[in-house]
Amino acid sequence: MTTQTVLDLDQDVVDLTTALCNIPSVSLQEGQLADVIEVTLRRLPHLRVTRDGNGVIARTELGRAERVILAGHIDTVPLTDPPNLPVRREGDYLIGRGTTDMKGGVAVQLALAASLTEPSRDLTFVFYDAEEISDEHNGLARLVRHRPDLLHGDFAVLLEPTDDAVEGGCNGNVTAQVHTRGTAAHSARPWMGHNAIHDVAQVLQRIEEGQLLDAEVDGLTYRQSLNAVGIEGGIAHNVIPDHAVVTVNLRFAPSGSPEKAVSYLTDEVFSGLEVEIIDVSAGARPGLDRPAAAAFTESLGLPVRAKQGWTDVARFSALGIPAVNFGPGEAQFAHADDERCQVAQIVACEEALRRWLG
Amino acid sequence: MTTQTVLDLDQDVVDLTTALCNIPSVSLQEGQLADVIEVTLRRLPHLRVTRDGNGVIARTELGRAERVILAGHIDTVPLTDPPNLPVRREGDYLIGRGTTDMKGGVAVQLALAASLTEPSRDLTFVFYDAEEISDEHNGLARLVRHRPDLLHGDFAVLLEPTDDAVEGGCNGNVTAQVHTRGTAAHSARPWMGHNAIHDVAQVLQRIEEGQLLDAEVDGLTYRQSLNAVGIEGGIAHNVIPDHAVVTVNLRFAPSGSPEKAVSYLTDEVFSGLEVEIIDVSAGARPGLDRPAAAAFTESLGLPVRAKQGWTDVARFSALGIPAVNFGPGEAQFAHADDERCQVAQIVACEEALRRWLG
Numbered sequence: 001m002t003t004q005t006v007l008d009l010d011q012d013v014v015d016l017t018t019a020l021c022n023i024p025s026v027s028l029q030e031g032q033l034a035d036v037i038e039v040t041l042r043r044l045p046h047l048r049v050t051r052d053g054n055g056v057i058a059r060t061e062l063g064r065a066e067r068v069i070l071a072g073h074i075d076t077v078p079l080t081d082p083p084n085l086p087v088r089r090e091g092d093y094l095i096g097r098g099t100t101d102m103k104g105g106v107a108v109q110l111a112l113a114a115s116l117t118e119p120s121r122d123l124t125f126v127f128y129d130a131e132e133i134s135d136e137h138n139g140l141a142r143l144v145r146h147r148p149d150l151l152h153g154d155f156a157v158l159l160e161p162t163d164d165a166v167e168g169g170c171n172g173n174v175t176a177q178v179h180t181r182g183t184a185a186h187s188a189r190p191w192m193g194h195n196a197i198h199d200v201a202q203v204l205q206r207i208e209e210g211q212l213l214d215a216e217v218d219g220l221t222y223r224q225s226l227n228a229v230g231i232e233g234g235i236a237h238n239v240i241p242d243h244a245v246v247t248v249n250l251r252f253a254p255s256g257s258p259e260k261a262v263s264y265l266t267d268e269v270f271s272g273l274e275v276e277i278i279d280v281s282a283g284a285r286p287g288l289d290r291p292a293a294a295a296f297t298e299s300l301g302l303p304v305r306a307k308q309g310w311t312d313v314a315r316f317s318a319l320g321i322p323a324v325n326f327g328p329g330e331a332q333f334a335h336a337d338d339e340r341c342q343v344a345q346i347v348a349c350e351e352a353l354r355r356w357l358g
Numbered sequence: 359m360t361t362q363t364v365l366d367l368d369q370d371v372v373d374l375t376t377a378l379c380n381i382p383s384v385s386l387q388e389g390q391l392a393d394v395i396e397v398t399l400r401r402l403p404h405l406r407v408t409r410d411g412n413g414v415i416a417r418t419e420l421g422r423a424e425r426v427i428l429a430g431h432i433d434t435v436p437l438t439d440p441p442n443l444p445v446r447r448e449g450d451y452l453i454g455r456g457t458t459d460m461k462g463g464v465a466v467q468l469a470l471a472a473s474l475t476e477p478s479r480d481l482t483f484v485f486y487d488a489e490e491i492s493d494e495h496n497g498l499a500r501l502v503r504h505r506p507d508l509l510h511g512d513f514a515v516l517l518e519p520t521d522d523a524v525e526g527g528c529n530g531n532v533t534a535q536v537h538t539r540g541t542a543a544h545s546a547r548p549w550m551g552h553n554a555i556h557d558v559a560q561v562l563q564r565i566e567e568g569q570l571l572d573a574e575v576d577g578l579t580y581r582q583s584l585n586a587v588g589i590e591g592g593i594a595h596n597v598i599p600d601h602a603v604v605t606v607n608l609r610f611a612p613s614g615s616p617e618k619a620v621s622y623l624t625d626e627v628f629s630g631l632e633v634e635i636i637d638v639s640a641g642a643r644p645g646l647d648r649p650a651a652a653a654f655t656e657s658l659g660l661p662v663r664a665k666q667g668w669t670d671v672a673r674f675s676a677l678g679i680p681a682v683n684f685g686p687g688e689a690q691f692a693h694a695d696d697e698r699c700q701v702a703q704i705v706a707c708e709e710a711l712r713r714w715l716g
Binding site: 171173175186187188189190191195197198200201204205207208223225227228229230231232233234235236237238239240241244246247249251278279308309310 | 533545609667
């Protein structure tokens with residue numbers, strides 16, 4: 001792959017996607033791609049560009065009545081071995097790392113940034129780093145801390161892959177560990193001890209009983225779930241184990257608060273057991289009843305679904321900005337070894353947003 | 359600790375125990391102690407001494423009608439930090455690594471080897487290495503392979519700690535792994551996958567239902583048990599796990615064969631599940647109905663119990679030699695950081711064996 005210093009934003013958005021994918025940008029190694037995006041956007045006189053780490057923000061400042069944010073992350077999960085790059089075209093698909101998650105969306109952002117010199121609403125384009133790894137590195141979270149002034153707006157679209165639909169809000173998320181404690185003994189004399197792994201049966205039973213029903217929020221249906229995602233216990237083959245731990249993951253609808261979700265686990269599902277909360281993320285209400293959001297969905301005429309997984313729309317939601325996911329690609333191919341994206345979806349997404357904002 | 363080249367076998371058996379413990383001999387580091395035992399025994403004209411690795415065998419060859427084997431391992435588990443040596447005396451106890459498991463027994467062997475110059479039965483003293491670590495290193499197993507001619511006999515006493523009782527035979531032992539398989543999915547969309555950890559509930563249920571009753575063998579009662587001794591599963595907090603594995607340990611009475619024990623797990627308890635056999639050890643019948651064994655228990659007048667844990671008596675049993683455990687010390691202190699042995703038990707064990715063999 002050759003080093004590019006400037007992107008041609010006038011080319012076809014599918015070719016632009018290919019060019020973006022062919023600059024690898026695995027999380028924490030986004031420097032080259034961030035440089036290329038920054039340099040390219042600084043050439044456009046109608047945009048004010050700010051760099052923060054490997055994040056780039058470009059804004060129009062036309063004094064419009066409304067401001068819309070179009071956001072996307074520029075990092076990808078690691079390449080396969082041998083690498084699933086450069087991108088190749090096969091029938092209706094672009095195939096390779098980043099095509100779906102989410103350089104198709106980034107290409108749409110860049111194409112709109114270049115061509116919408118007189119948009120109907122002021123625009124803020126946010127390109128950020130390190131979305132695919134742990135929260136502490138997340139580039140959007142860092143921008144919220146460093147430059148909240150650049151992130152105000154009336155409505156945000158995150159261009160994560162949604163398979164030609166609009167996905168509103170997202171579920172919240174609690175990860176917890178449930179510990180069972182016993183008494184170690186030699187396994188030849190198990191009656192001298194108490195087997196902590198056998199007590200895991202009770203934890204699994206509680207998980208089964210603790211499943212939540214689907215929840216309707218602002219007209220969208222969110223599926224809630226509780227799963228064991230890890231289990232560990234045991235010292236040696238000849239020892240009755242005195243400790244086991246089950247890691248559980250609760251996905252809760254955005255109508256519920258993180259506090260309620262935590263107490264659901266500690267005081268209801270696993271009441272009386274030893275529960276340790278590992279991680280909590282608030283969900284985001286879809287907010288489709290707000291005027292800016294309503295105008296968007298009306299203009300697009302696309303189906304609106306609930307987003308089940310947690311996404312960075314929750315960060316906009318926390319800033320009081322209604323946000324939706326709308327971007328090219330099918331979520332099922334994200335992170336897959338054979339990651340791919342229908343080229344028609346990239347084109348359609350760009351056209352839909354241009355129709356709304358042009 | 360000073361390097362000793364010869365042991366004084368005329369000293370009190372408790373002092374001899376102290377001297378033996380103060381020559382550290384953690385498994386695979388028994389060289390110095392084996393040297394000292396070999397050199398000491400070679401000075402005794404009534405014994406024929408053979409060295410094999412860090413094992414030492416000393417035999418009388420008096421042409422007696424019966425031959426009795428007295429066996430013990432000379433290695434210990436690792437020392438604590440700071441080291442639980444040298445041995446100290448506190449009230450009725452010797453305290454330090456090896457006092458119970460099993461240098462008290464080795465001291466009794468050595469004292470009898472030196473003083474029983476005209477025993478009622480021919481005697482074979484076996485001192486072997488590497489009992490406390492995995493089977494492949496076991497010194498008695500190696501002697502069975504290298505010098506089976508030196509191990510024939512009518513009855514064997516293994517001087518492992520039995521707390522002033524005689525323990526007959528031992529349970530057999532199967533370790534197996536039960537696998538559950540599912541389908542991975544993002545934990546935001548668990549309905550796209552199948553959770554392998556949730557299926558562990560069924561494995562734990564089978565373990566509960568698969569418990570075996572106590573079994574009576576040659577008049578002794580063996581407790582059988584089935585336990586989960588390890589559990590593992592899970593990929594990441596946001597992934598529905600596609601695999602979990604439960605390690606189980608079955609202890610079965612010596613009336614059952616290893617083949618029956620394995621098929622009990624694969625065809626009955628975990629029938630229909632994926633079971634992998636990791637390790638199988640045959641048990642040993644107590645054999646207390648045989649003449650040599652009957653004479654022993656009658657002469658000692660001590661209570662006879664079933665041995666629950668697997669011990670090296672099973673190796674004698676496999677050679678067709680009835681064998682029991684009888685030695686100073688309480689099993690509960692074996693391997694303990696505060697390992698200790700009642701001095702009176704060392705003295706009593708030596709007296710009991712001298713009464714029988716003198």
